Amino acid sequence: MGIEVQRPPLEAWYMNDSEEDQRLPHHRNPPEYVTLEKLAALGVIHWVLDADNHETDPELSIIRKDRGYNYTDVITVCPEMLPSYEAKIKSFYEEHIHMDEEIRYCLDGSGYFDVRDPEDHWIRIWVRKGDMIVLPAGCYHRFTLDEHNYIMAMRLFVGEPIWTPYNRPQDEHPVRKGYVHQFLQPELLDVDMSISA
Ligand SMILES: CSCCC(=O)/C(O)=C/O
Numbered sequence: 001m002g003i004e005v006q007r008p009p010l011e012a013w014y015m016n017d018s019e020e021d022q023r024l025p026h027h028r029n030p031p032e033y034v035t036l037e038k039l040a041a042l043g044v045i046h047w048v049l050d051a052d053n054h055e056t057d058p059e060l061s062i063i064r065k066d067r068g069y070n071y072t073d074v075i076t077v078c079p080e081m082l083p084s085y086e087a088k089i090k091s092f093y094e095e096h097i098h099m100d101e102e103i104r105y106c107l108d109g110s111g112y113f114d115v116r117d118p119e120d121h122w123i124r125i126w127v128r129k130g131d132m133i134v135l136p137a138g139c140y141h142r143f144t145l146d147e148h149n150y151i152m153a154m155r156l157f158v159g160e161p162i163w164t165p166y167n168r169p170q171d172e173h174p175v176r177k178g179y180v181h182q183f184l185q186p187e188l189l190d191v192d193m194s195i196s197a
């Protein structure tokens with residue numbers, strides 16, 4: 001029998017355009033929440049796992065086996081523990097893609113992963129202890145700590161890890177084109193295109 005993890009579901013919302021501190025929530029007024037279904041349509045996958053028992057968690061083992069995530073390490077992002085903290089935080093918050101999935105499992109603390117919707121608006125995904133998310137290869141995104149300034153996250157990968165970010169614009173990159181083709185094609189989107197014809 002699985003362990004019931006008592007915690008609120010993943011929260012995601014549209015961001016406002018404020019230039020204030022990136023670690024603030026940046027809700028629109030009134031707030032506009034984004035469903036897990038909408039995130040799934042963008043290719044963002046999510047699980048809530050038992051972070052306190054991640055070393056022996058059979059659910060994590062199954063995900064890793066099913067998806068081929070044979071590599072793991074743990075990164076702690078906070079001013080005291082991350083070497084070159086300021087430079088890393090700046091680079092994480094530059095909009096970028098990777099050639100592979102970005103897979104992060106929050107073991108403690110929290111932070112925000114921002115992704116673009118089909119109209120290029122930012123969606124902020126609040127990742128807290130127990131959340132594991134996958135951002136597809138070629139998906140524009142960025143990361144910031146929240147106001148608590150601390151996250152400990154497992155990083156997973158298929159094979160030897162490559163963390164290289166490719167900053168926007170990457171619209172001609174084959175991996176970006178593949179993402180657009182798979183997730184952002186107009187016929188896949190839940191929008192009324194007739195009014196723009
Ligand atoms: C919480 S893991 C640090 C952020 C990171 O690794 C990354 O690639 C952000 O895009």
Ligand SMILES: [Fe+2]
Pocket residue numbers: 096097098102141142165
């Ligand atoms: Fe990234």
